[in-house]
Amino acid sequence: MRSFFKIFFASLLALTVFSLIVFFVLVGLVKGFAEKSKPNVEDKSVLVIDLSKHFPEHESSLPLAVLGEERLPALFDVVRLIREAKTDKNIRGIYLSVDGNGNGYASSDEIRTALLDFKASKKFVIAFGNTVSQQAYFVASAANKIYINPTGGMDWTGFSVELPFLKGTLEKLDIQPQIFYAGKFKSATEIFRTEKMTPENRLQTTEWLGDLYNYFLQQTAVARKLDTATLYRLAAEAKIQTPQDALAANLIDGTKYDDEVKDEIKKDLAIGRADKLNLLSINDYNDAVNVRKSGKDKIAVIYAEGDIVDGDGSNTQIGGETFRALIRKARLDENVKAIVLRVNSGGGSALASDVIWREIQVARQQDKKPVIVSMGDVAASGGYYISCGADSVFAHPNTITGSIGVFSIIPNMQGFFKNKLGITFDGVSTAPHAGAVNVYRPIDEKDKALLTASVERIYAQFKSRVAAGRKRDTAYIESIAQGRVWSGEDAVRIGLVDRLGNLQDAIDCAARMAKLSDYGLREYPETESWLNNLLNKKKQEPAAMMKEEIGEENYRIVEQLKKIKAMTGSVQARLPFEIIIK
Known part of the structure; x- marks a missing residue:
């Protein structure tokens, strides 16, 4: 019996030590692979920003991309990376993919402001999308050129907010909400106690949404050299139904397919049509450079x-x-x-x-x-x-x-x-x-x-x-x-x-x-x-x-x-x- 326990505990110890060795070897391999996979910024690179991605305020605790997860930079990192690219001799321009926008309007304003500053370097910003929402267009309007797929689409109908109301649902379920609130504009409880917006909530929503829309029109007007009255009328009369309508209204610079846009970029960079275009994603650029400011x-x-x-x-x-x-x-x-x-x-x-x-x-x-x-x-x-x-x-x-x-x-x-x-x-x-x-x-x-x-x-x-x-x-x-x-x-x-x-x-x-x-x-x-x-x-x-x-x-x-x-x-x-x- 004593011999059995001796062999058992010796085997258990050996298994534990072996497991620890394997674990730390794997850790070293994964960490080493992560460090070795640091991308290079090649000459005539074009920075690619996919606007459909949501850039969080702070870098989330996602596993490394090498482990199968996409690791997006934080919003302020995106801004700093654009600022870094402005002076990076290997970055010649920015390709902005605008098939949707995963960021709010204030976050988009941060990115848009950084792009406007980037353009001061005389490097190009080209935006391309198949179907472009107003939220995506808000950022795209900062670009030198905006292109849309000829058979794609563009939304230009004005802003709207839809709110759900659960009063009827609660009644069907025989649930009474019992609400206590302070402030006549405090609309947080409306979804439970009314079937539509109260006059107070309608008033405040109309005003703040109008402010956001006016800012959107003002920024577009400056970027596209149009007046806000024209832009407002285009939405009110539903004039923009196709990319060709957008082109006629000077909201975009052309209708092109993705390959045609890439060929235009190659031509600007004096690259042969059959040569490789160095497209560097914002994720890889984030891994390649350090934009964190240091100091005591x-x-x-x-x-x-x-x-x-x-x-x-x-x-x-x-x-x-x-x-x-x-x-x-x-x-x-x-x-x-x-x-x-x-x-x-x-x-x-x-x-x-x-x-x-x-x-x-x-x-x-x-x-x-x-x-x-x-x-x-x-x-x-x-x-x-x-x-x-x-x-x-x-x-x-x-x-x-x-x-x-x-x-x-x-x-x-x-x-x-x-x-x-x-x-x-x-x-x-x-x-x-x-x-x-x-x-x-x-x-x-x-x-x-x-x-x-x-x-x-x-x-x-x-x-x-x-x-x-x-x-x-x-x-x-x-x-x-x-x-x-x-x-x-x-x-x-x-x-x-x-x-x-x-x-x-x-x-x-x-x-x-x-x-x-x-x-x-x-x-x-x-x-x-x-x-x-x-x-x-x-x-x-x-x-x-x-x-x-x-x-x-x-x-x-x-x-x-x-x-x-x-x-x-x-x-x-x-x-x-x-x-x-x-």
């Missing part, structure tokens, strides 16, 4: 993208505790002289928003470090809550912001459980209000009063935070609050935002406030090692598989249902749902 003194750039949630959250959320710790880490770092908070969020938990707001105030007041906010596509409700206390706030003209208001939803599902499922509930409690707030029975009038008071109290706190940060009295803040949504352009006019500008403008402002001339950037959340990414891949697969099976549009509905579940039972400072502009 640092500016911390913290990317806050996604729903604001209590606790740690995931890598696609803004967890209150996670981001409190990130800001704390930056403010206690002696080398960090200023903080830039990049916000792209429609909000979420009011409590988590306040936790983050508090840490920003500690950084500014106790650690004496300037905090600058740069707003992305959306920085509204809780997204504005965490922004309002900064030293200076930047937004794009087409940023969606404001929405200073809160709400809470506790659905009464008693009828659903009893009438649809045959389930009833009963129990005991030790005090009148114990267990009063749940989904199994209606809330009585006294508890409704308590919940209303809680929502009003948090709304008052929200307004006081904004009043202090914007140096305005609460009466004025109330006049522009009420849950109302504003465009970035309007937000500057009414004092919710200090100035229009992109992320680089915000970083430049931070450098001026901290009196820095030579500095590097320290970016948070820090990108995980490729090994951790590989080990965490399984966590990301279910969502990715579902998205692939049901499609991007249907997956968004699933995401909205998850958000509705997250809203239940806590006070929320958030936009109602993802705003999709068509």
